Amino acid sequence: MTEDQTLKISKIKEGIVIDHIPAGKAIKVLSLLNVGEHSGHTVSLAMRVKSKKRGFKDVVKIENRNVAESELSVISLIAPEATVSYIENYNIKEKRMLSIPDQITGILKCPNQNCISNTKEPVQSSFRVLSREPLLARCEYCEREFRGNELLGKL
Ligand SMILES: [Zn+2]
Incomplete structure (x- = not known):
């Protein structure tokens, strides 16, 4: 998350950042996580951000939300190259690359x-x-x- 435009959307204090989502799929990822109008989470969403790797990507930041293992496995189906960062006090505590499980x-x-x-x-x-x-x-x-x-x- 250095040179590209991921930082166009603001940092979050606690929560998760899902990066390298294929362009246009961010909404699907959010609906999969049941994050929406009524979930009470603050969400930052960037669609069609320029990406070095593959042209364009989507990025999602969800405050005060964690993701379960079962949710990660389904996100991997939509976004096989996504990374999930767990943020604590503005720092990345853990970063995971997704892969489709067996x-x-x-x-x-x-x-x-x-x-x-x-x-x-x-x-x-x-x-x-x-x-x-x-x-x-x-x-x-x-x-x-x-x-x-x-x-x-x-x-
Ligand atoms: Zn069946």
Whole structure:
């Protein structure tokens, strides 16, 4: 986060910074984290920031919010090259590169309406990742295989 324009948006005291989101996907990341009008978090958002790596990117800063492991795994599906920085007292306490995990548990809904993970609460959805590029994952319950757009379409 040095020479590029990430600092165009102000520093935050506590919270998380998600950087290197593909341009245009920041809103999807926020909706995935349930951050919005009613969540009570202050959010700074920069879309189409110039990036050295790949032309343009989005950056999101969410104050006083943490991210769970399960949320990181789903963010990685939308933004496979994103980094997440945990900010404490204006300093980066920890910085993580995201990568698509072998297993995605919770958050994503199985697109198969009849799947036990949809019909029986509180069964948590669970997908095994078969391929990352392009994304292909198999539901651990109904064993159907789904492509990325099928899994992420409703987010
Ligand atoms: Zn299923």
